[in-house]
Amino acid sequence: MSNGHIVIGELFGTAVLILLGGGVCAAVTLKKSKAKDAGWVAITFGWGFGVLGGAYIANGYSGGQLNPAVTLGVAIKTGQWSHVPYYLIGQFAGAIIGAFLVWVVYMGQFAAHLTDAEVLAGHDVDPAGPSTRDESLPGGPVLGVFSTGPEIRNAVQNLLTEIIATAVLVLFILTQGMTNGLALNGLGILLTALLVVGIGLSLGGPTGYAINPARDLGPRIVHALLPLPNKGGSDWGYAWIPVVGPLAGAAIAGGLYRLCFT
Template identity: 45%
Template sequence: MSAYTAEVIGTMMLILFGNGVVANVVLARTKGNDGGWIVIAAGWGIAVFIGAFCASEFSGAHLNPAVSVAMAAAGKLSIVDAGYYVVAQFIGAMLGAALVYLFYREHFNVTEDADSKLACFCTAPNIRKSGQAFFCEVVGTFALILPIFLMAKPSLIQGEAPSDSDPVLGLGSLGLLPVGLLVFGIGLSLGGTTGYAINPARDLGPRLVHALLPIKDKRNSDWGYAWVPVMGPLLGAVLAALLYRFVLSS
């Protein structure tokens, strides 16, 4: 399987399980209705582990444009390859979001709250101040990328050219569990302000699907906020990569 196909499949699984747990908690008449934030945070941690496990052997399991951009900033991935990774991630995210809708379609139909329906696709701040939300997304993604780099093998930022046999991040199957726990921890500690997108594909891809699908009584897709969970994670990722590169070279 090619790295790009793996990124499509892995990101699709990430969104199926991640947005799926949100749907299970916020939509009407589900078994998990009103399960609470801890259920959502735990579900997302598991979603990251499952998606990464599916793709790790073939692509390094970025599943997130912020990771791919950070790898490019670290000199471990070419800009062209990073671009292909990002395209694959957006395709996978949109497929996963569509599956969540099809799976929970009858519950979308009986849910009256249009904001809850949108929440099954993308994030929104609880206090609508874009500057603060942007800062939170930068910090949240920084807190994701830097630990991932520290978990990865030391050659990550030592200027070695990537090879087809190198899984890029070098975490291996066992290293994926700490990444899932890391995302769980970010959700518990830093997710209360914006819903911790920390992944442009995870937010923008499903947001596009929300805009396109014939969801009963849906609201607008909140395009005025959509730039925050895209640009914030990208900046946070680059800052984390640059800091790690500086620390390693010092």
């Protein structure tokens, strides 16, 4: 597996992950979408299918890690660090591309949503973001399409939530036969996708379950750069939590694997 294959596989796989995951958030959030108000269960399954599609696409080229936290956990398990920068390049570039494509697909819905009087008055809820609009807090009416945000803004709780949820994900992956640091088999990918759905249903309520630094940071950058009217801020004050939390959870999972499973 060459470094070029790793970048290409992770770029395409992560782009599909974010396109489908961010796409379901847009579908559920935006006015004039046929899936408006479909709810949290739809969002969790959308992200699970995003993992499924992206990982299968990338598996033959890069192993379909699609997540810097997974890459960190695998590197801790195997001791193979030389490919890590190439995984990260592909993952963050893919996340940015995927988030941009979400905007392309829902361009008309973004325009309708962000110029709607009810939305601008704060009466229309973003189901992918906090359940109530508080104009004293950062973020805007479509930030939840791109990135995560907490229901209760408590840095310690939010960080612990991301650490625990990511540790569950990474420990599961490490115990599914990823012994060569490269790829899960087809069944392992399916089971991982189902676990992501389960994490969303069970542990996603407090923060929206980033469990992936690229998934949150890449689309947040796109939100900041897109010329969307009335979009509000990108909540950079919170942005470190869905990066640091998943990486810490992955490090814990990798350490637990080496301590308890080898």
